[in-house]
Amino acid sequence: MTRSTAGAGGGLRTADVVRETGYSAQQVRDLERLGVVPPAVREPNGYRVYTAVHVRALRAYRGVAAAAGPVEARRLLTDLFAAPDPTAAVAAVNAVHARxxxxxxxxxxxxxxxxxxxxxxxxxxxxxxxxxxxxxxxxxxxxxxxxxxxxxxxxxxxxxxxxxxxxxxxxxxxxxxxxxxxxxxxxxxxxxxxxxxxxxxxxxxxxxxxxxxxxxxxxxxxxxxxxxxxxxxxxxxxxxxx
Structure with missing residues (x-):
């Protein structure tokens, strides 16, 4: 279940992310589970709270997937959030451009x-x-x-x-x-x-x-x-x- 209003702290609910990215709620949860975006903060009632970073990461995933395929897109984003290394991420994108x-x-x-x-x-x-x-x-x-x-x-x-x-x-x-x-x-x-x-x-x-x-x-x-x-x-x- 999702709510379409932003949280009190300015966070985004799942429905907000769906509206901003075009992904379904299930796709957003699946991509979070795969590590394509960092884990959402959970409120005491269990609701997920996302941020603008999640939205931009999901959009980046879509673009890289369109250019190089979903497997490479998942690898790039999951590597980035598992062990943040901006230089490696930039190099990976450059490699796709070169290809x-x-x-x-x-x-x-x-x-x-x-x-x-x-x-x-x-x-x-x-x-x-x-x-x-x-x-x-x-x-x-x-x-x-x-x-x-x-x-x-x-x-x-x-x-x-x-x-x-x-x-x-x-x-x-x-x-x-x-x-x-x-x-x-x-x-x-x-x-x-x-x-x-x-x-x-x-x-x-x-x-x-x-x-x-x-x-x-x-x-x-x-x-x-x-x-x-x-x-x-x-x-x-x-x-x-x-």
Missing amino acids: LAHERDEVLRALAALDAVRDEPPGVDAPVPDVLTITELAGALGVRTSTLRFWEQEGLVHPDRVTSLRARQYGAAAIREARVVGALRTGGYGIPAVREVIRSLDTRAGVAASREILGRRLDQIAARTLALLRAGADLAAVLDPL
């Missing part, structure tokens, strides 16, 4: 690869860039070499094998495939959907469809980045007293 920037860069590179395909005159092969080894390509994409091998097994990326040891080498077409696959997989697309995109890259219509998918991916990254920026303001308000 979003990397995701955006990879989508832009994938789009550039698609543009190169689109602009090729019919019947003319694209110029071949420096050939990359599996280690070099994995480093460029920020993935493990085992990930590239898995993509190959699934028919998503098609490297050349040019040595007696059958070592993989990635030319223009394989690098293009890997960039597109990486951008789509990071965006949550499953293997069957990505396979269909890769199969369509040999056609102009397929390139256009792939560009549309990657354009939506850029929009999603922009929305997540904006959510993180909003969360930063709320997180700063929580950190200031610490």
Whole structure:
């Protein structure tokens, strides 16, 4: 049971927090239990009394969850309140910003690869860039070499094998495939959907469809980045007293 009036000391009841954050009363209690916000003060009658810090922490959680997922958001907020360390919290937010920037860069590179395909005159092969080894390509994409091998097994990326040891080498077409696959997989697309995109890259219509998918991916990254920026303001308000 909640009351919608503020406590005598200027505190907030559960209903006030619900109104300010958009969470349900049960969600507020659950997030408090998980340590996403510090424990509320309890009055003698058992009512919870929250403060503005709880509201800002819940808003920060929502923004970080939208940007990086609820697991990382819970970890950041619970670590902050369990052992207050503003420097670590700021570093964690910076890491999310860096990851979003990397995701955006990879989508832009994938789009550039698609543009190169689109602009090729019919019947003319694209110029071949420096050939990359599996280690070099994995480093460029920020993935493990085992990930590239898995993509190959699934028919998503098609490297050349040019040595007696059958070592993989990635030319223009394989690098293009890997960039597109990486951008789509990071965006949550499953293997069957990505396979269909890769199969369509040999056609102009397929390139256009792939560009549309990657354009939506850029929009999603922009929305997540904006959510993180909003969360930063709320997180700063929580950190200031610490």
